[in-house]
């Protein structure tokens with residue numbers, strides 16, 4: 001595991017964008033595992049800047065996103081498909097037909113998940129998986145539980161996640177209660193993982209994930225077993241690690 005420290009959110013975003021850019025430059029037909037949430041927005045903004053300068057080419061890139069709310073269509077402005085279109089896909093030369101997000105409108109969960117696992121399989125494997133982390137240690141929408149779920153599955157979101165995500169909705173009632181998410185096995189199968197975290201609200205989750213016991217109660221703790229994990233975080237997110245690991 002390598003941990004890079006950023007001065008602030010912007011610095012973290014730029015460092016993460018550098019790592020993602022290197023992946024695209026070294027392998028122009030890379031399969032990128034992408035993430036939503038507020039953390040990666042700055043990284044996407046930086047990638048767009050470099051793209052506009054002519055430094056990046058997405059024409060051969062394939063992307064698979066981690067998750068999607070069940071019940072939301074891609075044109076709903078709270079859907080993760082919409083987020084990706086707005087923050088990245090609509091502004092770069094990526095082939096939209098090769099950008100994948102679970103189908104939130106598929107009501108049959110088994111079907112939606114089987115289809116997504118097949119899509120991931122057909123990409124040939126993710127080269128670099130970007131991850132944010134939830135305050136409870138979730139990655140994608142893999143919530144704390146009694147077992148690590150291997151493949152794409154439908155989850156009942158925890159109250160803390162619904163509360164955290166309600167900031168994007170008019171009210172808590174509007175936050176979907178379920179989501180489709182890649183499983184821990186899908187995530188761990190990526191060749192490289194890039195975990196980005198900022199702010200004190202992530203400090204405990206980051207410490208538990210990187211230095212605590214490996215347990216499904218802290219889903220991100222499984223990342224300790226990944227052979228190529230890079231963490232980019234600011235001092236606030238790293239504060240508990242700094243305190244406890246001398």
Ligand SMILES: O=P(O)(O)OC[C@H]1O[C@](O)(CO)[C@@H](O)[C@@H]1O
Pocket residue numbers: 035036037038039040131132133134135139140141161165
């Ligand atoms: O980056 P944020 O907005 O803090 O979200 C953290 C995590 O929570 C999620 O948004 C899901 O609740 C993930 O997609 C993300 O990695």
